[in-house]
Amino acid sequence: xxxxxxxxxxxxxxxxxxxxxxxxxxxxxxxxxxxxxxxxxxxxxxxxxxxxxxxxxxxxxxxxxxxxxxxxxxxxxxxxxxxxxxxxxxxxxxxxxxxxxxxxxxxxxxxxxxxxxxxxxxxxxxxxxxxxx
Numbered sequence: 001x002x003x004x005x006x007x008x009x010x011x012x013x014x015x016x017x018x019x020x021x022x023x024x025x026x027x028x029x030x031x032x033x034x035x036x037x038x039x040x041x042x043x044x045x046x047x048x049x050x051x052x053x054x055x056x057x058x059x060x061x062x063x064x065x066x067x068x069x070x071x072x073x074x075x076x077x078x079x080x081x082x083x084x085x086x087x088x089x090x091x092x093x094x095x096x097x098x099x100x101x102x103x104x105x106x107x108x109x110x111x112x113x114x115x116x117x118x119x120x121x122x123x124x125x126x127x128x129x130x131x132x133x
Contacts (some may be wrong), residue, residue, distance in 0.1 A: 086101070
C-alpha cells in the first residue's frame with residue numbers, strides 16, 4: 001500500500017497551490033481507481049493537525065472536523081487509527097492539545113500509563129499524571 005506525506009495531504013485539504021493541489025487530488029483518485037488506499041503514518045496526522053492550526057489558522061472545531069473527515073475517508077488508512085480517534089476525543093473534550101491526547105492514546109494502546117508530564121493541561125486528561133517540579 002502506498003503512503004502519503006504531510007504536504008500531499010495538506011495540498012488536498014487546503015487547495016492553496018493550484019499545481020500541487022491538483023496533483024495530490026489526482027494521486028488520490030488514481031489510487032482509488034486502482035483499488036488502493038493510501039497509508040497515513042501517525043506522524044503525518046500529527047503534523048497535519050499542527051500545520052492546519054499554526055500555519056492556516058484553523059479553529060479547534062475546524063481541525064476536529066477536518067481530522068474526523070480524514071479518518072472516515074475510505075481512500076485513507078491510518079496508522080494507529082484507534083489512538084487517533086481517542087486523541088481526537090480527548091482534544092474535543094479537554095483544553096489540552098491534540099498532540100497531548102495522541103501521546104496519551106498511544107501510551108494507552110501500548111499499555112503504558114500513566115503518561116507523565118509537566119504540562120498542567122495535559123495532566124488533566126485521563127491517562128496522564130503531572131510531574132511536580
